[in-house]
Every structure is written in C-alpha cells, then in structure tokens.
Amino acid sequence: MTASSSISIAIVGSGGAGALTTVNLLLEAASAAGWHGLFTRTLGPQIRGGEAAGLLRLATHPVDCLPDQFDLIIGIDWLNAHRFGSEIKAGPQTLVISDPRGGEPPPMVTESGARVVEIEMKEIAKSISGGRPNMIALGIASRLLGFGVEQVFALIAKRLGGKGTSAMEASRAGIKAGFEAAKGVRFEAQLEKPVPGEARRWLLSGNEAAALGAIRGGVRFAAAYPITPATEILEWLSPNLAKVGGVLLQAEDELAAINMIIGASYGGTPSLTATSGPGLSLMIEAIGLATAAEIPIVVIDVMRGGPSTGIPTKSEQTDLNIAIYGLHGDAPHLVLAPQSVSDSLFTTQWATYLAEALQSPAIVLSDQFMGQSRAAIERPADVAFIGARSVATSISGGYKRYAMAPGGISAMALPGMPGGQYTADGLTHTERGIPTSGAADHLAQLDKRRDKLERFNYGDHWASIEGTGDIAIVTWGSLTGAAREAAARAAADGLNVRLIAPRLLSPVQPERFAAALEGVARLLVVEQTHSGQFLRYLRAHYDLPAKTRALNRPGPLPITAGEIHRAIIDWR
Incomplete structure (x- = not known):
C-alpha cells in the first residue's frame, strides 16, 4: 500500500439506491477524523430519481476540484450508469467493487483496465431485516479507506437517531456486514494521516455558504422561485433568515421575485434572490430598473447547462455574457464570481456589501458544481463586510435623490x-x-x-493572483481550484506558472489586470463554455499577450487539473 495526500471515491446507483447518502456519510466520517474533502454529485436530466453517483475526494489539504481518475468505484448497481460514465474516469490503478446482480458494468469500467472485485451487496442486504445495499457499500468503503467500524457507527447514531431503533440496528448490521465482506480485498491507495487541527471542520455546500454570506452581509429579505440548482439557497435561508429577524417569501415566479426584492430594498432592507439561467433571463428587465433607480439588490445565479432548459443538473459557465452584457441600454452593474465552496461565503458577503455601498445591482455567478458540492473546510474567517447604504438623515429644501454627489x-x-x-x-x-x-x-x-x-477602490479582493513565471493561467469561478492544482503540478515539474482568477468581473479592472499580466508571454484561458465567452470578454476589455490559447468546452464534463497541466506542458 502507498500513502497518498489525496484519494477519490465514486459510488454509483439507480434512484433510491442511496449512493448520494453513502458518500455524504463518508465525507462526514472523514471530516470528523480530520481530513478535508469535496463531495459532488452527478445525476441524470430528470432532477429527481433515475441514475445517480456520488463523487468524493478526500485529502490532507483543502481540495476544490475532482480528480483526473478515481481510485475506488463502488457500483451498488449499474442501471443507466453509462449516461454519465464519461464523468467518472477509471484506470488500471482503480479498484471497482461490483454487485454481480446489479447489471453489466458500463464501458467506464470494462474499457479502463480497472481491477473488478464482485461483492453481492444486494444479497447481503436481504439477509438483514430492513437491510439496505447502500449500508453494505458504506461498510465496504469504510474498511477500504481505513475508517474504524465504531467510528462509522457513531456517525450513524448521530444521523439516524431519530428514525427509531430498528433503522439504527439495520444500518449498523449492514455496515458491519459490508466491513466483513471487504476483508481481504486489496486496495493499494491509502490516505496519509490528517494534520491535527484545533477546530472541527465545517461541512457545507456552496449554496449554503452563499446564503450564509448574504446574511453576514446584511441581507434580511429574500424572495425567489425554486429552480435547480439554486433551490438549496432558499431552503437554507428560510429558517436562518428568521433567526436574525429576516423574512423569505416564495414568489409565484421569477418576475415577481425580482420585483419583490427591488421593493424591499427601496424600503431600506438589503434584499436577495437566487435563481439559475432561465430565471435570470426573466429578471433582466427588472435588474435594469434597479440599475436606473440605483436600488441595491443581490441576484445569485447558480449556472447550469444551457440554453433554455438545457441540463438542469449539470454545471456550465455560460451565463457570463448575459450577466455582464444582458441588460439593454448602458446599464453598469456589479458581477462577481466565487471560486470555491468556501469562497462562496466571502464573495456573496462582499457582493452584498458592494451592492449596498454602491447602490447597484450585484449578480453573483456561482454554478451547479460549486453550489451543490459539499465540502469539509476550515472555518471561514469572519470579515467586516456589512452593507452600509448612504441614507439621508435630514432633508431641507428640494431633495435631490440622484444628486451629482x-x-x-x-x-x-x-x-x-x-x-x-x-x-x-x-x-x-x-x-x-x-x-x-x-x-x-x-x-x-x-x-x-x-x-x-x-472609481470605487475594490482592493485586492478583485482577483486571486498566485505564482510567478511567464506562463499564466487565467480562469474564473469553480475552475479556479483545478487551475490552482495544475499550476502546482507544473511547479513540481520545474515550471513556474502564474494563476490569475478574477473574482470581480464587472466593472472591469484594466490597470490591475495589466499589473497581474506583467512579464507574461503566454496565456492559457480556461473556461467551461462552448463559444469561449470568457476569452472574448478578456479580449474585449484587456490587452492580452500575443501568444494566447484557450482550453474550453461546455458542460457537463468538468475540465480537470490534469488536462490543464497537460496543456501547459505541451506548450513549453
């Protein structure tokens, strides 16, 4: 066995098989033990039900992206798994646990050279009263990853304590049976021991982090219409806004939601809505109204595959153009993009602060990958960005709301x-x-x-700028983590690579961007779009090096650190 600083697991199953629950429990167990982790999911286009896979990366260090290949894949069953097989890469080093009664493994397994070990998870579950195959899978994964069975039992007691004694006993029996079934299975990859930390890590999704950032920034009213993949923002805000004296209202549609928050903000209450691409399209006219009337609002757009209904359950960065240029007329407004689950908190809080301070709409561009991923992270630092609107205190004579102040x-x-x-x-x-x-x-x-x-001074928060060298990667949003890891791999190869990831997309920052590019001879622009929207945005507003290349493709396939690394090495 070889110890590694990072290990990746995928658990696959049809709707109701419990694959996502299993992976979430593994993340919680790893977090309690002191590891960092990132859990995301891949689903079919039906939003609920159907095929599903939980994708988990555990590490001794913060992780913001998925791996190039998975070390362990557990197939509770393989029903329709071929539909997202290209998103789960396997190789000769991969161990696959397959239930022989779960259907034929898809090409991602059979054509990868992976080592396959068969364990009859469904049959084992049948032998347990109330047994479920996903608890068998949890026991198998726990043993292979080096978790103690008592450690997982304690987690189950916490999570299922309210479901009754029979559910608890069935789950414990299933975990123990899976633990025993994995005895003797050879798994080469093992995680290094975690670095001890003083505080327990937070477990939260990007959507939850964004919602918390909004509250920290001063938002006290939210109105929205549910839409995948932004709905979790509303679900989290509903009880938590009430705790700070705020209110959430589920509107009848996106048009109502955006106009409700404009009205609330006009009345003096910092306000927010959350949506995805189709909803943002409906809100554009009203965002123009808020721009013209100088009414601060925050709109979180958790991007998904488009156009139109597109792929609601998959990630893409293709709302960039509409967010920056979609308003008719000359309508300057703020557009920001968080760079990770953790950064979703900071960026949304900062966006709320900027909207209030500048009396302007702020659009926050998250995406499905970041919004619906769940991470074990260090507790985010408390920052002092709380919206401070300039409010008239006393008025004498004719009031000039739009004075040239x-x-x-x-x-x-x-x-x-x-x-x-x-x-x-x-x-x-x-x-x-x-x-x-x-x-x-x-x-x-x-x-x-x-x-x-x-003319506003946005300070150093406008972008993440890391490293030196005459080659630079420029990217944004959720691809920042993969680009950062690619730069680290290049450094291990002896090649210094700079990373430039703007957090503030509008208004543009030409002087700061020019300083970030100083000394750069070659530029690799990385984005998850089909048409190269980000590259076109950069060329429209900034002077780029003559040697500029693009690495872009649409969703649902994420761009991995390995692909970015190879693109850099091939360009040496």
Whole structure:
C-alpha cells in the first residue's frame, strides 16, 4: 500500500439506491477524523430519481476540484450508469467493487483496465431485516479507506437517531456486514494521516455558504422561485433568515421575485434572490430598473447547462455574457464570481456589501458544481463586510435623490422620511428624480452610474493572483481550484506558472489586470463554455499577450487539473 495526500471515491446507483447518502456519510466520517474533502454529485436530466453517483475526494489539504481518475468505484448497481460514465474516469490503478446482480458494468469500467472485485451487496442486504445495499457499500468503503467500524457507527447514531431503533440496528448490521465482506480485498491507495487541527471542520455546500454570506452581509429579505440548482439557497435561508429577524417569501415566479426584492430594498432592507439561467433571463428587465433607480439588490445565479432548459443538473459557465452584457441600454452593474465552496461565503458577503455601498445591482455567478458540492473546510474567517447604504438623515429644501454627489453615491431617502419623496422608476430622470428626455440630464445620470462603479477602490479582493513565471493561467469561478492544482503540478515539474482568477468581473479592472499580466508571454484561458465567452470578454476589455490559447468546452464534463497541466506542458 502507498500513502497518498489525496484519494477519490465514486459510488454509483439507480434512484433510491442511496449512493448520494453513502458518500455524504463518508465525507462526514472523514471530516470528523480530520481530513478535508469535496463531495459532488452527478445525476441524470430528470432532477429527481433515475441514475445517480456520488463523487468524493478526500485529502490532507483543502481540495476544490475532482480528480483526473478515481481510485475506488463502488457500483451498488449499474442501471443507466453509462449516461454519465464519461464523468467518472477509471484506470488500471482503480479498484471497482461490483454487485454481480446489479447489471453489466458500463464501458467506464470494462474499457479502463480497472481491477473488478464482485461483492453481492444486494444479497447481503436481504439477509438483514430492513437491510439496505447502500449500508453494505458504506461498510465496504469504510474498511477500504481505513475508517474504524465504531467510528462509522457513531456517525450513524448521530444521523439516524431519530428514525427509531430498528433503522439504527439495520444500518449498523449492514455496515458491519459490508466491513466483513471487504476483508481481504486489496486496495493499494491509502490516505496519509490528517494534520491535527484545533477546530472541527465545517461541512457545507456552496449554496449554503452563499446564503450564509448574504446574511453576514446584511441581507434580511429574500424572495425567489425554486429552480435547480439554486433551490438549496432558499431552503437554507428560510429558517436562518428568521433567526436574525429576516423574512423569505416564495414568489409565484421569477418576475415577481425580482420585483419583490427591488421593493424591499427601496424600503431600506438589503434584499436577495437566487435563481439559475432561465430565471435570470426573466429578471433582466427588472435588474435594469434597479440599475436606473440605483436600488441595491443581490441576484445569485447558480449556472447550469444551457440554453433554455438545457441540463438542469449539470454545471456550465455560460451565463457570463448575459450577466455582464444582458441588460439593454448602458446599464453598469456589479458581477462577481466565487471560486470555491468556501469562497462562496466571502464573495456573496462582499457582493452584498458592494451592492449596498454602491447602490447597484450585484449578480453573483456561482454554478451547479460549486453550489451543490459539499465540502469539509476550515472555518471561514469572519470579515467586516456589512452593507452600509448612504441614507439621508435630514432633508431641507428640494431633495435631490440622484444628486451629482462626490463618488457618485447620493443619499437615499427611505419611504416616510419628511421631505424625502421622490420618483424611483426606470425613466431617465433629473437629479430630483423627475422624468426627463433631455440629453444633458441623460448623459449626467449615465456618467454618474458608470463613474461610481469604475472609481470605487475594490482592493485586492478583485482577483486571486498566485505564482510567478511567464506562463499564466487565467480562469474564473469553480475552475479556479483545478487551475490552482495544475499550476502546482507544473511547479513540481520545474515550471513556474502564474494563476490569475478574477473574482470581480464587472466593472472591469484594466490597470490591475495589466499589473497581474506583467512579464507574461503566454496565456492559457480556461473556461467551461462552448463559444469561449470568457476569452472574448478578456479580449474585449484587456490587452492580452500575443501568444494566447484557450482550453474550453461546455458542460457537463468538468475540465480537470490534469488536462490543464497537460496543456501547459505541451506548450513549453
């Protein structure tokens, strides 16, 4: 056996087989033992039911991406597993545990050279009253990964304690039976011992982290219509907003949701909605209204495969264009993108702060991979970004809601404030908010809304910039983790590679980006789109080196660290 700093597991099963539950339990066990981990899922297009696989990477260090290949694959059954087989890479070093009664293994197994060991998980489960094959799989995985059976029992007691004695006993018996069934199975890959930590790691998804970041940033009202893969944001906010005196309202559709949060924010309450690509399309006109009326709102877009309904359960980065350019007219607004599960908390909190401080809509571009992945992470640092809106405190004379104030931020009167009446709508207006068609007024207000965003000091948070060298990887969003790992592999090969990952996509930062590119001769742009939206965005706004290449493809296949690494090495 060889100890490794990282090991990866996939558990596959049809709908109801419990594959995802099993992997989630493994993550919890590993986290309790002190390891880091990342758990994501791959599903069919039906959203609920059907084929499913839980993908888990455990490590002694933080991990933000999946592996190039999996070390262990457990097939509770193989029904329709071929539909996402290309997402689960196996090789000669892979151990596959297969139930001979679970159907024929898919090509991802049979054509990979992987070593296959058959264990009759379904038959073992039948011998246990109330037994389930996924508990057998949990016992097998626990033994192969080096977890003690009592360690897993303690976790089951915590998770299933409310389901009654019979469920507990059946689960314990299944785990023990799986543990025994794996006795003697040779598994070469083993995790190095975890580095001891003072505090227990957090377990949360990117969607939950974003919701927590919004609350920390001051959001106290949310309205949204459920949509995959953003719904978990609403599910988490519903009870937790109430704990801080806030309210969540499930709207009848996306049009209602966006207008509700505009109204709440107009009344003085920091507000948020969460959606995915189809919902964002419906919200665009209202986001333009918030831009023109200078009403701060936060819109989290958890991107999925498109266009139209696309692939609701798969990840893609193809809402970049609509988020930045989708509003009609000249409508400057904020667009930000978190870079990991952990960073979803910080970026959403920062977005809320910026929206409030700059009186502007902020769109946060997460995606299915990041939003629905669950990670064992270090406790995120508390940061002091709490929205501080400029509110009029006393008004004398004619109130100018849209006055040409220093920095472009004019004080906002709240409803009911004496003398603070003004019209907040989408018409071009004067400083007092009176509708006008005058060219001078139109230009003045366009300049005001542009300048307040462009002149604001965003500090070092605008991007992650790491490493040196004349080759740079530029990427964004959830691909940052894979790019960071690729750069580390290149460094191990003796090749210094720089990583540049913008967190602030709009407004653009030409001076900062030029400084980040100083000395770069070759640039690799990595993105998960079909048309190269990110590369086109970079070329539109920044001066790029003459030697610039793209590594891009649409979802659902993620771009791995190995692919990025190979692209760099091949370009030496």
